[in-house]
Amino acid sequence: MDAHFEYVLRLADDQLVLGHRISEWCGHAPMLEEDLALPNIALDLIGQARMLYTHAGEIEGNGRNEDQLAYLRPEQEYRNLLIVERENGDFAHTMLRLFFYASFMELFWEKMLTSSDEVLAGIAAKAIKEVRYHVRHSAEWVIRMGDGTDESARRLEDAYDDLEAYCTEMFEMDDVARDMVAAGIGPDTQALVESWKAKVEAIFREAMLNRFAPVEGHRSGGRKGQHGEEMGFLLADLQYMQRTYPGLNW
């Protein structure tokens, strides 16, 4: 597979899968304000995914559009990070995951603004504004939960324990990512680790959460299509219509 195509597809899958997960909250959030905020975030991510899939399809040059890429691949061809496919769990889990991920993506999109791929640079310019809001929103919740009640602090710790294994994968470099660095298309994500740690730990201090930014996780494999057990169920939902009624316009 072409490295450029693969790279853009990975990014598209990350945004789609997290957008899908967050959209599951719609109508079930802890308060009406969050029933507006969470779909808003999901919409941002799905919007980014759409632009990225369209771009990936153009790079590939086989005429696949956003929906063919988003809906019609077998599970192992999805290349998203494992952290985004994890089940939502409780609100602490959802918000801490978003905080970890969005804090990473904020640094990532900043670097992407100067990508030699002008389409990606353009997407980054839009995404950066959105992801800043995602960071702000999730960080505020991490602080409220960490420095809220005993129960909320305990739930935030539990969420941390569930998620810590998954953060390192965000920074992993492989041949595809190195090719993109060489071509001036994408950043060296290893170089983002220290800024990410500093950002995360500053918020943890405000949240009175006695933890380090998790950078030694052992879970990885999403970039090679090796997903968790939950991914098949997510795809069963996502692909339901396209698989049941192939080849129709909706």
Added chain:
Amino acid sequence: MYSQGLIGADTSTEESEEFLRAFQERIDAEQKIEPNDVMPAGYRKTLIRQIGQHAHSEIVGMLPEGNWITRAPTLKRKAALLAKVQDEGGHGLYLYSAAETLGVSREQMTEELHAGKAKYSSIFNYPTLTWADIGTIGWLVDGAAIMNQIPLCRCSFGPYARAMIRVCKEESFHQRQGYEIVMTLAKGSPEQKAMAQESLDRWWWPVLMMFGPHDSDSQHGDQSMRWKIKRFSNDELRQKFVDATIPQAEYLGLTVPDPDLKWNPEKNDGRGGYDFGAIDWDEFWRVVKGKGIMNRERIRDRRKAWDDGEWVREAALAHAQKRAERMAAEQQAAE
């Protein structure tokens, strides 16, 4: 729907004749009543009930459509549906705020909903079984809501009227979007067309019930009309809806499941309109009284979201308190 809100409302008032006459004069002069104005207790009570039930309808209405967000067939449809369901949440928020100006809290209203004491539109007690239902709901349910809400933009109570102006713009966007989904199906493959027809067959009668009981069986309609909370009767609005919708169904090549439906040139003072068959009011009352297909599930889901979220709301409150205390302490130290 929102006029169903008046079912069982107690609109009796005890104010003096003179007070009531002066209030009625303001209403007749088309003056808007604002939250700090004096108003009969019955007027306040009727509005709290109606606006509260309207707000609950928006919130409960997020559930049937939300049921298809993760399964929407394309990314464009998924984004549009998410945005639509989010809009409904926004409508709920403006409406709760409008009701709060009358001296009732959002929390109180929510608790009444969860306790089964407050109603919401009967239509949301029907399930969404196919993707076509997402189109049908936009086309017909939002369409019926608009029919009802356009006159509410001139409601005598200012905050409600203003909320409706904002809401109506979005509802008509939802209606067009829903119609476009159904159109895509109606022009699609035979199985898509069948999906659209099957959906219309299930939703048609429940949608007509959204306008509430016949005028002859509606106890509180007259007082609400005099107070200009309502501008048209249930039957008038239902007739307008049928007249507007039948040509749309014909254009789609879909058939409304009513063998008695017939153009009547005499109707509407000779302008013509449709005669339509008898509504199954037993079904309507069954659903209103809690025995619809999804009544239990809708309230269970709302209650679950609320109960599961309790610790989150408590955390937010506790944190705000801690922050305020810390700020006060810092200020004291500085002095």
